[in-house]
Amino acid sequence: MARYSIGQATVSPDQPDFEQMLQSAYNSKLRPNCLCVGASGVPMYISQINGRFWLKRMPDTGRQHATGCASWEMPEEFSGRSDLYGSGFTYEENEVKLRLNFPLSRRGGQSPPPTAKANAEKPSVQADGKRLTLRSLLHYLWDEAGLTNWPGKNARRNWTFVNESLTIAADQKTVKQDNLQHYLYLPEAWTKEHREEIAGRRRERFARISGTDGKNGHQLLLVIAEVKDIEQAGMGFRTVFYHLPDCPFVMEQKLHERLLRHFGKEMRMWTGKQPGHMILTGTFSVSPEGTPMLEEVCLMFVSEEWIPYDNIYELAIIQKLVAEKRTFLRILRYNRPTAAPMPTFLLTDHGNDPVALYVLDAESSADVAQVEASASASSYAHWMWNPRTHGEILPMPAVLPRTDPATAVASTRVSAPTTSAIPTRATLSGGFAQPVNQPIPAPQTTAQAETLASASAASIQSRFA
Numbered sequence: 001m002a003r004y005s006i007g008q009a010t011v012s013p014d015q016p017d018f019e020q021m022l023q024s025a026y027n028s029k030l031r032p033n034c035l036c037v038g039a040s041g042v043p044m045y046i047s048q049i050n051g052r053f054w055l056k057r058m059p060d061t062g063r064q065h066a067t068g069c070a071s072w073e074m075p076e077e078f079s080g081r082s083d084l085y086g087s088g089f090t091y092e093e094n095e096v097k098l099r100l101n102f103p104l105s106r107r108g109g110q111s112p113p114p115t116a117k118a119n120a121e122k123p124s125v126q127a128d129g130k131r132l133t134l135r136s137l138l139h140y141l142w143d144e145a146g147l148t149n150w151p152g153k154n155a156r157r158n159w160t161f162v163n164e165s166l167t168i169a170a171d172q173k174t175v176k177q178d179n180l181q182h183y184l185y186l187p188e189a190w191t192k193e194h195r196e197e198i199a200g201r202r203r204e205r206f207a208r209i210s211g212t213d214g215k216n217g218h219q220l221l222l223v224i225a226e227v228k229d230i231e232q233a234g235m236g237f238r239t240v241f242y243h244l245p246d247c248p249f250v251m252e253q254k255l256h257e258r259l260l261r262h263f264g265k266e267m268r269m270w271t272g273k274q275p276g277h278m279i280l281t282g283t284f285s286v287s288p289e290g291t292p293m294l295e296e297v298c299l300m301f302v303s304e305e306w307i308p309y310d311n312i313y314e315l316a317i318i319q320k321l322v323a324e325k326r327t328f329l330r331i332l333r334y335n336r337p338t339a340a341p342m343p344t345f346l347l348t349d350h351g352n353d354p355v356a357l358y359v360l361d362a363e364s365s366a367d368v369a370q371v372e373a374s375a376s377a378s379s380y381a382h383w384m385w386n387p388r389t390h391g392e393i394l395p396m397p398a399v400l401p402r403t404d405p406a407t408a409v410a411s412t413r414v415s416a417p418t419t420s421a422i423p424t425r426a427t428l429s430g431g432f433a434q435p436v437n438q439p440i441p442a443p444q445t446t447a448q449a450e451t452l453a454s455a456s457a458a459s460i461q462s463r464f465a
């Protein structure tokens with residue numbers, strides 16, 4: 001479990017008053033340190049988003065964290081993300097600017113522009129491969145939210161956790177001149193008790209973009225939600241999401257045809273009731289009578305732990321690693337074609353450096369020699385499994401502590417959970433630590449200034465059961 005020093009105290013996200021501690025430290029301008037690599041710590045900062053308090057890593061410090069730490073940043077060579085730097089997203093002053101290859105607005109009454117259709121024909125776009133497609137935006141947000149990073153012990157996730165993680169990840173990201181939050185719609189965790197308030201907030205949000213014909217641009221929203229059902233109804237299909245039982249989205253016949261054509265794999269996994277969740281991301285408009293209408297969509301299948309996977313072989317590895325309480329990262333392709341050999345996971349608890357795990361699946365046209373050549377070109381160790389020749393998963397690299405003497409504390413991160421040295425919040429503000437060197441005093445802009453280049457929210461995995 002992660003441990004952080006705040007003042008003279010050591011705190012852990014699994015303690016119930018962790019967020020209160022963060023709030024107190026935030027108010028007292030105390031700088032937290034992540035203890036993953038030893039007592040000296042890696043400086044972090046506290047961000048206030050929607051009235052709540054979160055720990056985030058400082059810009060350009062991802063590599064200083066121990067492999068396996070929630071704030072650790074993987075070597076860019078492994079991920080399809082590296083192809084998009086400077087084109088799909090750029091760092092500009094206080095924010096990450098995203099460039100999309102699909103529209104988030106259209107003229108009233110018109111069909112989606114031809115480019116959107118063309119892109120939908122090729123989910124892994126080659127022609128415009130330097131911008132974010134729906135899929136690579138989803139991959140980016142999943143990475144930024146820390147959902148690809150499995151922390152090993154004591155990790156539990158549900159929609160509330162995923163929703164909050166994505167919300168934090170969207171902070172300080174802009175599309176054109178707007179904050180991504182302006183477009184992003186994540187269903188609130190639904191409860192019977194609060195259904196009226198939840199529906200009220202949704203109606204208000206949807207009404208603001210509700211379409212009218214005319215010359216004004218017609219704004220779209222971007223939904224990310226778990227599919228519960230897609231059923232034929234009337235002139236198209238009703239898409240029902242979990243946590244949105246009272247608000248089906250309409251998918252027209254043609255869009256449904258494209259969905260089957262390009263996401264047959266995901267649809268088959270869903271139909272076959274593979275363990276996990278089917279995530280849909282898509283743009284949608286709201287008709288004048290208030291019906292949400294999907295415009296373009298993309299599907300991604302994730303495990304019960306909300307880790308993306310493409311086939312039963314990858315699932316077998318996720319299940320094994322989770323059962324053995326290993327820490328690992330799922331690597332995502334973004335716009336990279338399936339033919340390009342890439343590791344599927346990085347093991348992050350085998351000593352100081354990650355181990356790249358390759359799975360030779362039927363989808364990839366790369367053969368063993370190609371994958372071997374690609375893996376050997378990297379300076380990192382690798383492990384390969386070919387289910388066609390070995391049905392059983394081959395023995396994996398074992399858990400190894402870090403060997404650097406300066407990182408003695410990091411090697412104890414899998415030991416028994418620590419208890420807080422802080423009995424009350426009051427103690428926290430009385431610590432002797434150096435004041436936080438916040439670049440901008442106001443809370444909202446503090447986060448802005450510091451988040452900018454931060455490649456991911458260092459989400460605290462245990463904050464929700």
Ligand SMILES: [Zn+2]
Binds near residue numbers: 036037066069070071
């Ligand atoms: Zn760390």
